Amino acid sequence: MADQFLPGIVTASIMVFLLLIRFRGCRQKAHLAPGNGSSRSILAGKGGTGTGVIIVGAGVAGSALAYMLGKDGRRVHVIERDLSEPDRIVGEILHPGGYLKLLELGLEDCVDEIDAQRVVGYALFKDRKSTRLTYPLEKHHEDVAGRSFRNGLNIVRVSLLRSMDHESFFQCSVGAGNSHFLIEKNGSIEGVVYKTNSGEEQREAYAPLTIVCDGAFSNLRRTLCSPKIVSFHFPTTAHIILGDPSIILFYPISSTEVRCLVDVPGNKIPSVATGEMSNFLKTTVAPQVPTELHDPFIEAIDKGSFRSVPNKSMPAAPHPTPGALLLGDAFNMRHSLTGGGMTVGLSDIVVLRDLLRPIPDLHHAASLCKYLESFYTLRKVPMASTINTLAYALYKIFRASSDRGRSEMRQACFDYLSIVGVYSNGPIRLLSGLNPRPMSLMAHFLAIVIYGVGQLLLPFPSLENLWIGARLICAEGIRQMFFPATVPAYYRGVRKLNDLVYALNSGSRLYASAVLLMG
Numbered sequence: 274m275a276d277q278f279l280p281g282i283v284t285a286s287i288m289v290f291l292l293l294i295r296f297r298g299c300r301q302k303a304h305l306a307p308g309n310g311s312s313r314s315i316l317a318g319k320g321g322t323g324t325g326v327i328i329v330g331a332g333v334a335g336s337a338l339a340y341m342l343g344k345d346g347r348r349v350h351v352i353e354r355d356l357s358e359p360d361r362i363v364g365e366i367l368h369p370g371g372y373l374k375l376l377e378l379g380l381e382d383c384v385d386e387i388d389a390q391r392v393v394g395y396a397l398f399k400d401r402k403s404t405r406l407t408y409p410l411e412k413h414h415e416d417v418a419g420r421s422f423r424n425g426l427n428i429v430r431v432s433l434l435r436s437m438d439h440e441s442f443f444q445c446s447v448g449a450g451n452s453h454f455l456i457e458k459n460g461s462i463e464g465v466v467y468k469t470n471s472g473e474e475q476r477e478a479y480a481p482l483t484i485v486c487d488g489a490f491s492n493l494r495r496t497l498c499s500p501k502i503v504s505f506h507f508p509t510t511a512h513i514i515l516g517d518p519s520i521i522l523f524y525p526i527s528s529t530e531v532r533c534l535v536d537v538p539g540n541k542i543p544s545v546a547t548g549e550m551s552n553f554l555k556t557t558v559a560p561q562v563p564t565e566l567h568d569p570f571i572e573a574i575d576k577g578s579f580r581s582v583p584n585k586s587m588p589a590a591p592h593p594t595p596g597a598l599l600l601g602d603a604f605n606m607r608h609s610l611t612g613g614g615m616t617v618g619l620s621d622i623v624v625l626r627d628l629l630r631p632i633p634d635l636h637h638a639a640s641l642c643k644y645l646e647s648f649y650t651l652r653k654v655p656m657a658s659t660i661n662t663l664a665y666a667l668y669k670i671f672r673a674s675s676d677r678g679r680s681e682m683r684q685a686c687f688d689y690l691s692i693v694g695v696y697s698n699g700p701i702r703l704l705s706g707l708n709p710r711p712m713s714l715m716a717h718f719l720a721i722v723i724y725g726v727g728q729l730l731l732p733f734p735s736l737e738n739l740w741i742g743a744r745l746i747c748a749e750g751i752r753q754m755f756f757p758a759t760v761p762a763y764y765r766g767v768r769k770l771n772d773l774v775y776a777l778n779s780g781s782r783l784y785a786s787a788v789l790l791m792g
């Protein structure tokens with residue numbers, strides 16, 4: 274009798290067992306759909322390309338990363354607190370090196386639909402003299418050049434939204450009002466705590482890897498790195514005027530608009546409310562603006578279309594943590610004079626992509642974390658270290674100073690860059706991200722100092738000029754110049770500066786003037 278039922282019992286047991294496995298699988302695949310009433314979501318099944326990654330923040334870095342991981346077949350869930358078009362003035366110039374990274378990520382189309390302007394180099398102005406620094410683009414396809422546009426954040430987010438299914442994209446805030454935003458177990462990060470924007474519900478999301486890209490003002494970075502943020506202030510590219518006391522930048526952000534950024538140094542920032550700021554811009558800055566741009570500049574001030582933008586710098590100092598990674602400005606920031614943020618961010622994503630590609634299963638958090646430690650080195654050399662150091666060094670050299678040695682250094686740098694050939698090509702190559710080599714950076718830096726000292730001492734060295742020459746070398750630091758690798762902050766040159774960026778928006782007249790300058 275028992276023999277009669279045995280096959281049936283075995284078959285039924287196998288079916289129940291299979292159903293249980295299936296049921297468990299469904300629970301693991303439950304999505305993070307907002308409004309599904311669930312307070313706990315699990316993103317990823319185990320193993321294979323289905324393995325999930327949570328990305329916090331869909332700015333430049335988060336969007337490009339999500340797009341790239343999605344293309345590689347991973348299940349990606351993006352949590353972004355604000356999907357509306359942000360009104361901000363950061364990330365508006367992408368160097369050719371950054372454009373090449375967009376190409377590598379398959380995201381080059383995203384600059385086609387935003388009225389981005391082609392940028393082929395910089396014009397540098399000092400004391401009414403000017404010099405041109407042209408990106409070395411000869412060896413590249415004609416499409417490769419710099420691009421300037423309004424709000425870099427949109428360039429990749431637009432493509433991302435188009436490419437991802439809506440179940441993977443959530444307008445929610447991670448860690449809003451909650452200091453325990455990362456879910457940790459035995460030293461590994463297993464997911465995040467987030468809130469719907471209406472704030473009524475707190476939820477949890479789980480995945481084997483969480484990548485935090487919540488930008489310069491990151492609230493989430495503190496457990497994943499040691500942030501040493503320096504709030505100094507400044508801007509980006511295209512036309513750089515080495516004014517006194519301010520460095521002034523102009524660049525087009527569309528076919529009808531030009532952005533102007535003015536560095537306002539010092540501890541005491543002129544007050545906007547009392548009109549001090551507009552007075553400062555009119556009386557101190559405007560006379561140094563090229564004639565073609567003068568009237569539109571004044572017009573923009575009269576319209577009151579300016580605002581301040583904080584600019585931050587932060588060396589990458591990660592705490593390698595199983596299950597989590599920092600990326601973008603949340604991880605590393607540099608002075609924005611050279612506009613290198615997006616280029617470094619996109620380059621980091623390419624490095625990370627290449628590291629993650631051979632690893633289909635991200636579940637072994639501890640070994641993955643060990644493996645990803647190489648990311649911190651690979652990203653640095655050559656791209657991040659070169660762009661970061663250059664940003665710091667150029668800002669330091671280009672700022673006006675009452676110190677004679679520093680003024681001579683500024684003049685020497687301008688003269689050096691004015692010499693056509695290897696002297697100007699080398700630095701612009703570095704800046705463009707096309708040839709990021711720390712040794713080349715050091716070589717040019719040394720050459721500028723030697724050039725500056727040589728100018729002072731020829732034809733006959735006077736005592737005064739010898740003294741200024743010594744000050745010139747000291748201004749840059751003997752150790753920093755000749756033994757850079759012995760300086761702990763070699764790759765993270767930052768220091769406290771206290772200025773402010775004022776951005777001025779203006780209309781088509783200014784653009785018309787700018788075209789003359791850009792050629």
Ligand SMILES: Cc1cc2nc3c(=O)[nH]c(=O)nc-3n(C[C@H](O)[C@H](O)[C@H](O)COP(=O)(O)OP(=O)(O)OC[C@H]3O[C@@H](n4cnc5c(N)ncnc54)[C@H](O)[C@@H]3O)c2cc1C
Nearest residue numbers: 330332333334354364365366447488509601602612614615
């Ligand atoms: C004045 C200035 C000018 C600059 N100019 C240039 C330039 O010309 N060229 C250049 O390459 N770089 C420039 N940069 C740097 C560049 O803007 C950044 O490197 C780049 O935007 C970094 O991208 P990100 O994705 O890390 O951060 P972001 O682009 O800031 O994105 C962060 C995202 O995270 C979201 N977020 C934040 N917190 C949460 C949370 N708790 N939950 C969910 N989502 C969250 C935000 O809403 C945002 O969408 C400039 C910077 C400054 C300050």
